[in-house]
Amino acid sequence: MTPKARALAIWVPILLILLTLPLYASGYYISLLITILMWVILSVSWTIFSGYTGYISLAVAAFFGIGAYMTVILWPALPFFIIIILGGLASMFFALLIGSPCLRIRGPYFIILTLGLSELVKHIFLIYEVRVRGTVGTLLLGAPSSETFYYSLIVIAVMVAATAYFVKNSKFGLALFSIKGNEEAAEAMGVDTTRYKLLTFGISALFMGFTGAIMALRWTYIDPSVIFNPLITFQVTIMAILGGVEDFRGPIIGAAVLTLISEAFGIRYPYHYMALLGITLILLIKFMPTGLLGAIGKLRAVRKLT
Amino acid sequence: MELRDISTILILGLTIGCIYAVIAVGLNLLYGTMRMLNVAHGDLIMLGAYAAYWLFTIYKISPLISAIFAALGGAVIGLITYRLLFASSIRITKSLESLEGSSLLIFFGLLILLENVALLWWGADFRGYAYLTSAVTILGTPVPLNRLSAALIAVAVCLAFYIFLQRTLFGKAVRAVIQDKDATQLVGINTGKIYIFCFGVAFAMAALAGALVSMFYSITPFIGLPYTLMAFVVIILGGLGNILGSLVGGLLLGLVITAVVAYTTPGFAFIVQYLIFILVILFMPQGILGRRTR
Numbered sequence: 001m002t003p004k005a006r007a008l009a010i011w012v013p014i015l016l017i018l019l020t021l022p023l024y025a026s027g028y029y030i031s032l033l034i035t036i037l038m039w040v041i042l043s044v045s046w047t048i049f050s051g052y053t054g055y056i057s058l059a060v061a062a063f064f065g066i067g068a069y070m071t072v073i074l075w076p077a078l079p080f081f082i083i084i085i086l087g088g089l090a091s092m093f094f095a096l097l098i099g100s101p102c103l104r105i106r107g108p109y110f111i112i113l114t115l116g117l118s119e120l121v122k123h124i125f126l127i128y129e130v131r132v133r134g135t136v137g138t139l140l141l142g143a144p145s146s147e148t149f150y151y152s153l154i155v156i157a158v159m160v161a162a163t164a165y166f167v168k169n170s171k172f173g174l175a176l177f178s179i180k181g182n183e184e185a186a187e188a189m190g191v192d193t194t195r196y197k198l199l200t201f202g203i204s205a206l207f208m209g210f211t212g213a214i215m216a217l218r219w220t221y222i223d224p225s226v227i228f229n230p231l232i233t234f235q236v237t238i239m240a241i242l243g244g245v246e247d248f249r250g251p252i253i254g255a256a257v258l259t260l261i262s263e264a265f266g267i268r269y270p271y272h273y274m275a276l277l278g279i280t281l282i283l284l285i286k287f288m289p290t291g292l293l294g295a296i297g298k299l300r301a302v303r304k305l306t
Numbered sequence: 307m308e309l310r311d312i313s314t315i316l317i318l319g320l321t322i323g324c325i326y327a328v329i330a331v332g333l334n335l336l337y338g339t340m341r342m343l344n345v346a347h348g349d350l351i352m353l354g355a356y357a358a359y360w361l362f363t364i365y366k367i368s369p370l371i372s373a374i375f376a377a378l379g380g381a382v383i384g385l386i387t388y389r390l391l392f393a394s395s396i397r398i399t400k401s402l403e404s405l406e407g408s409s410l411l412i413f414f415g416l417l418i419l420l421e422n423v424a425l426l427w428w429g430a431d432f433r434g435y436a437y438l439t440s441a442v443t444i445l446g447t448p449v450p451l452n453r454l455s456a457a458l459i460a461v462a463v464c465l466a467f468y469i470f471l472q473r474t475l476f477g478k479a480v481r482a483v484i485q486d487k488d489a490t491q492l493v494g495i496n497t498g499k500i501y502i503f504c505f506g507v508a509f510a511m512a513a514l515a516g517a518l519v520s521m522f523y524s525i526t527p528f529i530g531l532p533y534t535l536m537a538f539v540v541i542i543l544g545g546l547g548n549i550l551g552s553l554v555g556g557l558l559l560g561l562v563i564t565a566v567v568a569y570t571t572p573g574f575a576f577i578v579q580y581l582i583f584i585l586v587i588l589f590m591p592q593g594i595l596g597r598r599t600r
Contacts, residue, residue: 056407056410102584102588105587105588105591107407108337108343108406108407109587109591111343111407111410112343112345112535113584113587116538116539116584117580119535119576120576120580123576123577123580126573127571127573230531234414234418237411237414271422271423271425271426272426274418274421274422275419278416278417278418278419278422279415281411281412281414281415281418282415282416282419285412285415286391289408
């Protein structure tokens with residue numbers, strides 16, 4: 001089988017099972033999958049930008065939260081799917097706005113800058129709630145059925161995975177990986193690195209915004225410290241690095257594995273779970289920087305040689 | 307604006323600025339010598355604050371004395387962190403720049419670990435205690451003694467460390483590493499020794515600052531990250547790797563934040579802080595003192 005046929009043989013059945021799941025699975029599994037899909041979309045969109053270009057962005061919560069706040073502001077005045085689209089666009093707009101100055105900065109400066117931006121956005125929304133709305137926190141009523149959430153997340157998950165796949169296997173992706181390899185050299189070869197970075201930053205924020213808009217209604221109670229929680233950023237980063245950030249499969253595996261572990265004991269023992277996550281990150285960076293997929297790839301290469 | 311308001315802002319701003327400075331000097335030392343941005347720096351502050359809190363509430367030990375224990379404990383944690391997590395990769399690597407990203411993620415893991423261990427042990431409650439709350443009046447402004455003593459200790463530690471860097475041979479070696487690591491190795495200086503020393507000092511300063519702030523700010527496991535972000539703003543203001551710049555930057559940020567809080571709300575102070583941060587990164591990447599340190 002060609003690699004392409006093998007990939008289809010894996011992903012098409014998975015997709016078919018996911019699409020038909022609400023027909024026979026119980027509500028618990030649908031809820032679990034909604035959570036997994038949310039983390040999958042966030043970590044795949046993180047990978048499209050940070051994994052491919054090597055610019056580590058810690059602004060996930062900002063983009064996720066801006067999408068969520070579109071729901072807070074527009075629900076129930078507008079239909080759900082229009083809000084989702086607007087949520088994504090608002091995040092993308094914000095990414096493009098801050099991207100053009102920020103993306104000229106490299107290395108640790110960029111990482112800290114994105115972390116600071118995320119906190120900045122949180123405080124702006126806190127002030128907005130106190131000053132404009134008079135209260136902190138919003139209860140969103142009239143949420144649609146679980147199936148609606150489930151299918152909208154599947155559509156977006158497929159979109160983001162396809163985007164990650166096509167970006168990687170195109171000239172565009174080549175340009176991004178050249179930025180990761182050696183940005184000066186890429187520029188010298190005539191790659192307009194700033195434009196590529198900006199576009200990718202925007203695409204990545206678009207999907208995070210979609211997810212935020214959906215999850216806001218799912219979570220029903222929204223306030224800035226919940227939705228802009230840096231823990232969201234932490235978990236997305238760790239999921240992507242755990243799986244491997246070279247293509248879309250890594251973050252999917254990382255997100256699924258960590259969400260299942262979190263479901264199994266993270267809810268009863270949240271602090272143990274998070275402490276374990278911290279240790280996992282340290283060990284990953286030290287001993288398995290290419291993630292699970294990279295480690296599997298290495299094992300295969302070794303087996304072929306012997 | 308009355309003259310008295312100005313003196314209040316000046317005095318309160320400078321006292322808090324001294325604390326900012328000692329926090330930022332430690333953070334800057336690690337960046338200057340090893341190109342490492344320690345995002346877990348604030349969590350050492352948190353640990354130092356809890357140490358002072360427990361020693362005070364259980365054994366009635368003055369936080370000014372437990373600050374010394376906190377600093378020693380911080381130094382030990384620093385040495386262990388260096389030995390366990392960084393010593394081997396630094397020995398292998400050719401350029402420290404290549405470790406920038408991965409060391410930041412390792413510190414990120416350390417941050418999550420320390421924060422949640424603190425939550426497990428001590429819970430999420432706000433904690434605090436009253437110590438030296440009586441005030442002295444300076445230029446018409448009442449200043450609580452705990453703030454004043456904390457500020458004096460902080461600035462004394464900063465200045466002592468600065469003089470150490472300027473006057474001693476070992477301090478000269480540390481400055482040499484900040485300026486050019488490869489050239490330092492060429493003249494036969496053991497950079498490994500300097501790295502481990504810097505880890506110890508940086509962590510000790512953070513833990514000491516934690517014991518000091520515990521006297522007048524409440525303590526939770528989450529207080530770390532805001533201090534870290536504040537310290538990043540300070541070291542970027544003063545210039546990465548520029549130790550004196552961090553002292554100046556700390557005092558300056560303390561003044562600005564105090565002024566903003568005095569005239570608006572604390573929420574705006576965060577916004578102003580991040581705006582300064584973003585603007586300085588974008589337009590003055592060498593810091594306000596504008597001296598290239600590399």
